Amino acid sequence: MRWGELIKRLVLVPPTLLGVAVIVFVLLRVVPGDPIAMMIPPGASEADIGRLRALYGLDQPILQQFVTWLGQVASGDFGRSISVRQSVLELLLARLPATIELALLATMVAVLLGVLAALVGILLRGRRAEWVVDGGIAMLLAIPDFLWALILLLLFGVLVPLLPISGRIDPQIDLSLRSNFYLIESVLTGRFDIAFALLHHMILPALALALPFAALVARLLKASLAEAEDQDYAQIARARGYSRPNILLHEVFPNALIPTVSLGGVQVTLLLGGTVLVERIFSYEGIGNMAIDAVINRDFPLIQGLVLTFAVLFIVLNLVVDAVVTMLDPRLRHG
Amino acid sequence: MADIALISVAAPPRLRAGLKRGGLRLWIGAALVALLVLSALFAPVLAPHDPLAQDLMSAQLPPAWMTGGDPAYLLGTDSLGRCVLSRLINSARTAVMVALIAATLAAAIGVALGLFAGSFGGWVDQSISRLIDVWMAFPPVLLSIVLAAVIGAGLTSVIAAIVVVDWTRFARVIRAETMVQLTRDYAAAAQVIGLSRARLLRLEILPNLVPLLVTLLAVEMGIAILVEVILSFVGISVAGDTPTWGSMIAEGRQIVYQAPWIMALPIVCIITSVIGLNLFGDGLRLALDPVQRS
Numbered sequence: 001m002r003w004g005e006l007i008k009r010l011v012l013v014p015p016t017l018l019g020v021a022v023i024v025f026v027l028l029r030v031v032p033g034d035p036i037a038m039m040i041p042p043g044a045s046e047a048d049i050g051r052l053r054a055l056y057g058l059d060q061p062i063l064q065q066f067v068t069w070l071g072q073v074a075s076g077d078f079g080r081s082i083s084v085r086q087s088v089l090e091l092l093l094a095r096l097p098a099t100i101e102l103a104l105l106a107t108m109v110a111v112l113l114g115v116l117a118a119l120v121g122i123l124l125r126g127r128r129a130e131w132v133v134d135g136g137i138a139m140l141l142a143i144p145d146f147l148w149a150l151i152l153l154l155l156f157g158v159l160v161p162l163l164p165i166s167g168r169i170d171p172q173i174d175l176s177l178r179s180n181f182y183l184i185e186s187v188l189t190g191r192f193d194i195a196f197a198l199l200h201h202m203i204l205p206a207l208a209l210a211l212p213f214a215a216l217v218a219r220l221l222k223a224s225l226a227e228a229e230d231q232d233y234a235q236i237a238r239a240r241g242y243s244r245p246n247i248l249l250h251e252v253f254p255n256a257l258i259p260t261v262s263l264g265g266v267q268v269t270l271l272l273g274g275t276v277l278v279e280r281i282f283s284y285e286g287i288g289n290m291a292i293d294a295v296i297n298r299d300f301p302l303i304q305g306l307v308l309t310f311a312v313l314f315i316v317l318n319l320v321v322d323a324v325v326t327m328l329d330p331r332l333r334h335g
Numbered sequence: 336m337a338d339i340a341l342i343s344v345a346a347p348p349r350l351r352a353g354l355k356r357g358g359l360r361l362w363i364g365a366a367l368v369a370l371l372v373l374s375a376l377f378a379p380v381l382a383p384h385d386p387l388a389q390d391l392m393s394a395q396l397p398p399a400w401m402t403g404g405d406p407a408y409l410l411g412t413d414s415l416g417r418c419v420l421s422r423l424i425n426s427a428r429t430a431v432m433v434a435l436i437a438a439t440l441a442a443a444i445g446v447a448l449g450l451f452a453g454s455f456g457g458w459v460d461q462s463i464s465r466l467i468d469v470w471m472a473f474p475p476v477l478l479s480i481v482l483a484a485v486i487g488a489g490l491t492s493v494i495a496a497i498v499v500v501d502w503t504r505f506a507r508v509i510r511a512e513t514m515v516q517l518t519r520d521y522a523a524a525a526q527v528i529g530l531s532r533a534r535l536l537r538l539e540i541l542p543n544l545v546p547l548l549v550t551l552l553a554v555e556m557g558i559a560i561l562v563e564v565i566l567s568f569v570g571i572s573v574a575g576d577t578p579t580w581g582s583m584i585a586e587g588r589q590i591v592y593q594a595p596w597i598m599a600l601p602i603v604c605i606i607t608s609v610i611g612l613n614l615f616g617d618g619l620r621l622a623l624d625p626v627q628r629s
Contacts, residue, residue, distance in 0.1 A: 019469040028485060142613050143606060144561055146568075150584060150602050158595045165591075276476050277565060281588070291477055292569055295484040303481060310477060 006322055013315055020311045021073075021304070025066050028300050056082060056301075069304070078308075079301035083294070088305040092287065096309065097180035098168055099275050099286030105183070105202055106209035106271055113210065114217025114264075121218065122225045122248060137222075140215035145274035149208035149281040156204060164201050166283035173197055205282045213264075213271050220264050224256035231255075258329050265321030269314045361618025367611025374424050375431035382421035383409070386578045390416035395594045413583070413597050414590055422578040423604055429579050430608065433490065433563040434556040437497035441559075442552055444498065445505020446544075450536055452506070453513025463510070467503050475500050479562055484571045493566055493573065497559050504558075505551055512547055516540050546623040553616025557609040564605055580605055 053059045057068060072079060078088035121133040143151075157165035169175070169182065175194065177185050183202070186194040228234060229252050237247045276288035283289070287306055294302040374381055394416040397404045404411065410420040452463040479496040486492035516522060517540065525539045567573065567581030580601040587598025 016469060023469070024481070027481070142610050146565065147561075147602060147606060150598065153588075153591070154595055154599055154602075158591050273476050276480070277568075280569065288477075292480060295480050296569075296571065298484070307477065307481070 003326065006319070006326065009319060009322065013319075016315060017308065017311060021070065021308060022066070024304055024307045025069070026062065028303060029062050029065070056080075058300075069301075073308070078305040081294075081299055081302040083297035083299040083302070088301050091290065091302065092305055092309055094180055095285060095287045095290050097182070098284065099272075099279070099288060101181060101183045102202060102206055102279070102284065102286060103209070103268075103272050103275055105199075106206040106213070107268060109206055110210035110213035110271070111217060113214035115221060117214065117218035118221035118225060119248070121222045122229070123245070125226060125229075133218075133222075137215045137218050140211050141219070143212065145209050145212055145271070146277040146281060148211045149205060149278045152204045152208050153281065163204050165204065168201055168285050169194075169198050170201075201282075201284075205278045205284055208278050208281075209271050209274050213267065216267055217260065217264050221256060221260045224259045225252055228252040228256045258325060261321065261328060262325040265324065266318060268317050268321065272310070272313055272317065358618070358621075360614045361622055364611050364614030364616070364618050367607055368615045371427055371608045371611060372431055375427040378424045378428045382418070382424045383407075384418035384421040386417060386421040386425040387576060388417060392416065395590070395597075397594070398596055401596075410600055411594075411596055413586060414594070419583075419597060419600055422583060423580070423600060425578045426580045426583065426601065427604065427608075429490070429573060429577060430560045430563055433493055433497070434559040434612075437494045437501075437559040437562075438552055438555040440494070440498045441501045441555060442505050442548065444502040446509050446548065448502070449506040449509025450513055450540070453510040454517060454532060454536055454540070460510070463506070467506055470503050476562075476565060480566065480569060480571065483566050488571060488573065490573050493563055496566065497562050500562075501555060501558065504555065505548075508547065508551060509544060512544055513540060516543050546620050549623060550616040550620040553612050553619065557612040560605065560608055560612075564601075 050059070057065055060068070069079065076089065078092070080086065081088050081091055084091060117133060117137065121130060121137075124130040124133060153165050156162045164170075173194065175182065177194075179185050183195060183198045186192070186198065225248065229248065234247055234252055237251055238244070242251075275286060276291055278284070279286045279288040280292050287309060291303070291306045291310075293299075294306060390412065393405060393408065393412055395414055396408050396412040396416075398411045398419075399406050399409050401411075408418050408420070410418075410423065413419060413422070448463050452460040479500045482496035482499055483492050486495055513536075522535065522539060525535050530538065563579065564581040564584070567579035568585045570582070570585065573579060583601040584598050587594070587601070591598050
């Protein structure tokens with residue numbers, strides 16, 4: 001991906017988002033399921049129901065509703081949540097940092113574990129023990145993140161109760177933080193007791209998200225390492241007497257990194273999508289958990305805002321990955 | 336330089352070992368899939384109790400081999416005193432039904448669109464590819480939850496949610512593979528002897544896509560089982576009184592400290608089924624693919 005192509009992709013972002021918006025909007029409205037019916041008390045009069053419909057604009061034709069909503073979104077107003085009765089934007093801003101922190105932590109854990117596994121695997125290359133590493137990787141890949149969440153919850157939350165299994169932090173801890181990026185802010189301001197309490201809650205959900213992704217990183221990186229190690233330059237370095245670990249780390253690793261980042265980077269979106277259920281399982285207060293409640297309550301404005309947020313995150317992530325690959329690969333940088 | 340020699344000498348035995356492993360994969364996978372399908376088929380015969388019958392006097396019993404267990408309830412009971420084993424077996428029914436129907440429908444749509452895009456090219460390919468791109472901008476789990484919720488509870492809505500989300504998996508791969516196959520000599524030869532495009536696709540290209548399709552189908556069935564679990568875990572799958580693995584997990588999550596086995600047992604069933612399907616698909620691909628067989 002060259003820089004010119006990256007700009008072309010950037011131009012394609014708004015139409016893609018518009019497509020996503022249209023699909024969600026139409027989908028929510030053409031199928032049965034009435035959000036007003038969920039919020040009225042039994043015995044409300046027809047007139048009351050009509051007034052509520054008008055209040056949320058649900059009495060307008062779909063096209064009219066869509067144009068109104070799009071105009072509001074363009075000016076930063078995502079409407080009001082029907083079930084929580086707060087501004088959708090405020091709700092998103094309050095919950096999004098929790099999800100971003102969880103996804104970042106999970107990605108870091110995954111990269112660390114994946115790189116370690118790939119290096120161990122490549123050092124054992126051609127021996128019997130390599131089979132154990134490959135088998136472990138395949139096993140980790142076959143089980144999806146939400147099952148890992150349940151398994152980890154059972155193992156380290158219940159059987160060996162080492163870690164808490166719900167929430168983002170103990171409710172009795174006084175946070176008094178200025179942003180909603182609790183972990184990042186507490187680390188930056190040196191309040192490590194809070195950071196530790198946060199990590200205590202985040203480690204199981206983060207690990208659940210990280211395990212399948214780590215396996216993916218390990219598999220991709222190990223294959224690229226094996227391929228790069230067979231290249232002439234690595235063989236020549238070997239012939240000149242450099243040790244194998246030395247060559248692997250300094251010569252082979254940087255070259256093997258490029259295909260791993262470009263293929264594996266795209267899959268970070270899977271990790272992000274996995275937060276929906278993993279947050280639910282661990283009662284973690286992020287946007288994924290909120291999304292499930294929004295869907296169950298037929299909260300149209302909130303669902304629209306959430307899906308759009310996820311779509312933006314997906315698209316941004318893909319662009320970032322492409323930019324990183326372009327920076328890493330000298331052939332593309334100067335191409 | 337010694338490394339090069341070592342690797343080239345070591346390669347053939349490793350290849351043979353790999354093929355042998357593929358064979359084992361096929362058999363283990365087939366056995367697990369057979370176990371799943373048979374328990375789904377014969378659920379009414381196999382289940383020792385009615386999966387809905389409540390026995391509040393013996394609620395939250397542990398499995399029979401643990402202290403306090405009752406031999407009448409081999410895998411224990413849930414908080415309403417319903418037999419966990421019977422519920423697990425009956426849940427397999429829902430899982431298998433969803434997996435079979437949803438995967439087949441998703442494959443049918445995906446293969447049709449993939450063949451179209453791959454063989455016509457031009458604006459047909461462009462529009463189908465753009466459609467796939469927009470589709471993939473949705474988080475799949477969230478999309479299926481939204482879909483199932485708006486269509487309403489029931490088996491049909493679960494199946495519809497899976498098909499609508501997952502046809503892209505087939506379409507993308509089949510499109511690419513169709514393009515590859517069309518560049519092969521046999522496809523060119525078929526065109527030279529005057530086969531129409533429709534007959535070329537049906538008689539020449541489609542049979543060569545079968546090994547790939549079988550693997551995709553097996554993997555998709557595993558995914559469909561997982562999606563059904565997700566939807567019933569969240570509480571928007573089939574009606575409340577039909578036992579499903581996902582709803583059992585959700586119930587078990589509430590009392591996980593008192594009765595962890597209620598949550599653990601359905602997880603074991605799910606993992607066994609999904610791994611079984613994956614192994615089966617892998618093994619079948621190795622067995623069917625003429626290139627890998629030689």
